[in-house]
Amino acid sequence: MAGGIKKFVVGCFDDEAVLFPAVKKVRRAGYKIHDVYTPFPVHGLDHAMGLRETSLHTAGFIYGITGTTTALTCMSWIFTKDWPLNIGGKPHFALPAWIPITFELTVLFAAVGMVLTFCYLCQLSPFVKKHHFHLRATDDLFVMVIECTDKTNDAEVQAFLQDAGAKEINIQHAETGWWLGRYDREQKLYRDTELGY
Amino acid sequence: MSQSFELPGSYKKWTMGLIGVGVIALLYGFIVYHPFTHAGHGGENASSTRFWAVLLQNCVFWLLVVNASMFFIGVTTLAMGGWQVALRRVPEAISSVVPVLGAIAFLILMSIVWGGRDDIYHWVNKEVVANDKILLGKSGFLNPVFFSIFSAITIFLWWILGKKMRSLSLESDNAGHMDYEEGDRWIKKNIIYASLFIVVFGLTVGSTIPWLWLMSIDAHWYSTMYSWYTFASSFVSGMSLIALFIVFLKNRGQLEYVTEEHIHDIGKFMFAFSVFWTYLWFSQYMLIWYANMPEETGYFKIRVFGPYRGIFFLNLILNFVCPLLILMKKASKRNYTLLTFMAVLIIFGHWIDFWQMVMPGTMKDKAELLPFEFGIAALFIGIIMWRAGAFLSKHSLTPKNHPFLKESMIHHT
Numbered sequence: 001m002a003g004g005i006k007k008f009v010v011g012c013f014d015d016e017a018v019l020f021p022a023v024k025k026v027r028r029a030g031y032k033i034h035d036v037y038t039p040f041p042v043h044g045l046d047h048a049m050g051l052r053e054t055s056l057h058t059a060g061f062i063y064g065i066t067g068t069t070t071a072l073t074c075m076s077w078i079f080t081k082d083w084p085l086n087i088g089g090k091p092h093f094a095l096p097a098w099i100p101i102t103f104e105l106t107v108l109f110a111a112v113g114m115v116l117t118f119c120y121l122c123q124l125s126p127f128v129k130k131h132h133f134h135l136r137a138t139d140d141l142f143v144m145v146i147e148c149t150d151k152t153n154d155a156e157v158q159a160f161l162q163d164a165g166a167k168e169i170n171i172q173h174a175e176t177g178w179w180l181g182r183y184d185r186e187q188k189l190y191r192d193t194e195l196g197y
Numbered sequence: 198m199s200q201s202f203e204l205p206g207s208y209k210k211w212t213m214g215l216i217g218v219g220v221i222a223l224l225y226g227f228i229v230y231h232p233f234t235h236a237g238h239g240g241e242n243a244s245s246t247r248f249w250a251v252l253l254q255n256c257v258f259w260l261l262v263v264n265a266s267m268f269f270i271g272v273t274t275l276a277m278g279g280w281q282v283a284l285r286r287v288p289e290a291i292s293s294v295v296p297v298l299g300a301i302a303f304l305i306l307m308s309i310v311w312g313g314r315d316d317i318y319h320w321v322n323k324e325v326v327a328n329d330k331i332l333l334g335k336s337g338f339l340n341p342v343f344f345s346i347f348s349a350i351t352i353f354l355w356w357i358l359g360k361k362m363r364s365l366s367l368e369s370d371n372a373g374h375m376d377y378e379e380g381d382r383w384i385k386k387n388i389i390y391a392s393l394f395i396v397v398f399g400l401t402v403g404s405t406i407p408w409l410w411l412m413s414i415d416a417h418w419y420s421t422m423y424s425w426y427t428f429a430s431s432f433v434s435g436m437s438l439i440a441l442f443i444v445f446l447k448n449r450g451q452l453e454y455v456t457e458e459h460i461h462d463i464g465k466f467m468f469a470f471s472v473f474w475t476y477l478w479f480s481q482y483m484l485i486w487y488a489n490m491p492e493e494t495g496y497f498k499i500r501v502f503g504p505y506r507g508i509f510f511l512n513l514i515l516n517f518v519c520p521l522l523i524l525m526k527k528a529s530k531r532n533y534t535l536l537t538f539m540a541v542l543i544i545f546g547h548w549i550d551f552w553q554m555v556m557p558g559t560m561k562d563k564a565e566l567l568p569f570e571f572g573i574a575a576l577f578i579g580i581i582m583w584r585a586g587a588f589l590s591k592h593s594l595t596p597k598n599h600p601f602l603k604e605s606m607i608h609h610t
Contacts, residue, residue, distance in 0.1 A: 061525070088489075096483045097483070
């Protein structure tokens, strides 16, 4: 296990309107937010947390053009070199007829590739047990997880979260990484300077 | 709240300049191309055909483009889309050009049909139709009387329903703040007229009007994709025109609630409908290529293997490859310079597309793409700028009492 066991302070909020200022306060105070788990996608939370733009779509574009190239090279090799067939008197290099398949393969490569990349980035995989910081994060609680370093005073963090409006606070120890390594969320981001945090 | 906005002098100069260039081109055409002489069946007087073909291409293209703005308003109204409220006055302004361009287009179409221009629409010639089995079969639909009445009704309905949508929006400016009940009633009234407009739009732009105005140039040929293809062309150009006006107003410090999130969504429309246009372009082309039936391939033979080959593939690069690669990134949809460049490119590309829809059937292999063609386009652009500019400087640029304005202000993609 690459990441090892780490200590986390977990604060649970029951309201989006409290969560947002709390995220900002925690970041301004210099604590390292491991992640915020929400029951539904919260608009603007990624900006508030200072997450950088995902590079998933760049990966998707690369998978897509890989699919395009695969389809076109395969078909042109098969139909002109390997096994030329006379299909309805059309030329062997029948580009218009290949476009639908090229399109399908582009979509297939992009879609499957992006799903797998997404799973990798989120460290999801069959047979990998993920630590749940709070089960109600999938139901009605907004769970903010702060990572403790050697210098973090966890009592202070708990008091800080209490002030910020957390309903429930506890300390947990959890694995953070797995065999493929960890996708590190950068904490210093371009939005910081923009918003003046 | 932004009050009405004074058009800068440069805008007025450009408007006058473009109209001036257009009028000169039109006069030049009148004098040099002898538009009222008969073309002759051997094509010996092609310049007279050219005059009418260019006018037909431009009046239909620009009319459909400005009308696409009202389609955009209608669709977002029916979808209860709140995001577009902050920029809604821009499509309203553009759609206010519909009556003027509609009248011009009607005049041109009537001159062609009743002037017996069988070099443009060969079904207007009774002798030709009587000896032509295919045209005879279509003559219930393709005849001057039906053409005129249907065109008149269509343009009238676009005008009257669009006017109603605009006046509902403008009335709300003076009505003061609406409470929940009033807002609900007002939105429902909008929905009624928007649905009427969309139904009319679907039955005209989505089907019959491109058949009558453009596809009947090649009356022997038909394609079921044609109307959607025309619609996609005009809608993506319409969105580009909206983008151009928004960028212009934003650069003048207007439209305070329009943020890059709205611009991003307009950019998405330009991107998505470029791809949609390509989908229809390809579907139409591939089915005909695959079936390879002589009566269908004639349409593409002159375009792919004739003198139009260059334009035909340029069309695909301008309207598919460029938007696909350039507008794909989020950052480029939010970049004013790049979006302006793409909007101009897309409008130009689809103008060229309409050019290659009209010319092969009318001019055969004698078509030209010279200053006369661009001059006539300048005339129509000038008219659009003149009427849309008049609307923008007369009314508040933000529908300040629209119930969804808040939703638009906090819009976030």
